[in-house]
Amino acid sequence: QVQLVESGGGSVQAGGSLRLSCEASGVTYSSYCMGWFRQAPGKEREQIASIDRDDSTYYVDSVKGRFTISKSNAKDTVYLQMNSLKPEDTAMYYCTLAKWCHFLQGGHWGQGTQVTVSS
16 A cells, blocks of 8 residues: 655744655555645645656745755655745645646645744
């Protein structure tokens, strides 16, 4: 079975940086897409970034220029480098995996890691 384990969350002051990691195991797909979602209490879940099998990337406008998604050569680990963090970035961050990027929301999900940005 597919398992995704996130790490790297924590508390940071505005303007600081964090790097989230997501390690996948039990993946049987020959190729796949991985991405990140986030959700704050009382807010709708939103897709933040994704990276496809060809290394093409997607970012939501609110994080462009600040966040960078990348993956290992083995393609079993995805990272989210978050710079210039803002209080508005405070949320639970989730890693997802699916055969296609368009299906990430309905794919496999990790347990989430909390990111808190103080002003």
